[in-house]
Amino acid sequence: MTDPALVPMAPMLIARGVEKSYPVRRASPVTVLRGIDVLVRRGEMLSIVGPSGSGKSTLLYCLAGLERVDSGEISLGGTRVDALSQSRLAKLRRDRLGFVFQSYNLIPSLSAGENVALPARLRGCRAPDAAAALAAVGLSGHAHKRPGELSGGQQQRVAIARVLAARPEVVFADEPTGALDTTTGAQILDLLRAHASGDRSVVLVTHDLDAAARADRTLVLRDGAVVAELTRPSAGGILAALHGAAPSGAVA
Numbered sequence: 660m661t662d663p664a665l666v667p668m669a670p671m672l673i674a675r676g677v678e679k680s681y682p683v684r685r686a687s688p689v690t691v692l693r694g695i696d697v698l699v700r701r702g703e704m705l706s707i708v709g710p711s712g713s714g715k716s717t718l719l720y721c722l723a724g725l726e727r728v729d730s731g732e733i734s735l736g737g738t739r740v741d742a743l744s745q746s747r748l749a750k751l752r753r754d755r756l757g758f759v760f761q762s763y764n765l766i767p768s769l770s771a772g773e774n775v776a777l778p779a780r781l782r783g784c785r786a787p788d789a790a791a792a793l794a795a796v797g798l799s800g801h802a803h804k805r806p807g808e809l810s811g812g813q814q815q816r817v818a819i820a821r822v823l824a825a826r827p828e829v830v831f832a833d834e835p836t837g838a839l840d841t842t843t844g845a846q847i848l849d850l851l852r853a854h855a856s857g858d859r860s861v862v863l864v865t866h867d868l869d870a871a872a873r874a875d876r877t878l879v880l881r882d883g884a885v886v887a888e889l890t891r892p893s894a895g896g897i898l899a900a901l902h903g904a905a906p907s908g909a910v911a
């Protein structure tokens with residue numbers, strides 16, 4: 660039997676040699692990811708930083724099975740994501756993963772509570788207690804409001820309540836605080852940070868160094884390659900790695 664004390668260290672997601680290019684009309688394809696290795700442990704929050712255009716979002720989407728890789732392997736809890744059919748991949752994303760984007764992606768015609776309940780309805784499961792899920796993100800009494808009646812920070816908290824209500828194994832967040840002020844952004848990070856425990860993990864893409872430093876580990880990307888990896892990062896350490904990391908691909 661597995662020692663429960665070891666479970667938090669067990670790998671949740673393993674990616675090896677991930678390569679990805681995009682076709683360009685009447686030109687050679689643009690290579691975005693150049694053989695990337697990533698390990699995310701259970702209970703861990705991993706942040707990914709890098710200059711704009713370094714491939715952060717593309718990497719996140721590949722890890723989450725939203726984009727197909729050209730080559731390389733991605734395993735999620737022992738399942739080879741890169742080898743799944745479209746329909747199995749969609750089911751895996753729906754049942755085991757959660758996504759938070761900079762733009763909230765709420766359905767404007769539905770109330771906050773209906774937005775939170777929607778994924779369970781789509782899965783054909785019993786709807787979660789949306790009011791409780793909203794209370795857990797500090798939005799008691801807001802369940803009846805439409806997204807347009809909420810501030811950006813409140814909308815992002817609805818988006819997070821929607822994700823967390825399903826208790827996904829991995830939450831993938833792409834610049835989730837990008838449109839928020841510092842205080843509101845910190846609340847969002849607290850919620851993501853709290854999710855990364857036990858056997859649940861978070862992968863956070865951000866250009867905010869303080870946000871990135873909330874993670875257990877940080878990967879620094881440049882030109883589609885991992886150029887540094889920091890454990891128990893500080894914002895200053897990440898900044899130094901961003902500026903000092905050799906573009907040739909050495910891992911610090």
Ligand code: ADP
Pocket residue numbers: 681682689691709710711712713714715716717718
């Ligand atoms: P980041 O999130 O670090 O800013 P992205 O992953 O969004 O970087 O993009 C990395 C590079 O890939 C950029 O040069 C971008 O123009 C290119 N790219 C991203 N998505 C596409 C796409 N669908 N088609 C063509 N090029 C793309």
Ligand code: MG
Pocket residue numbers: 715716717
């Ligand atoms: Mg991006």
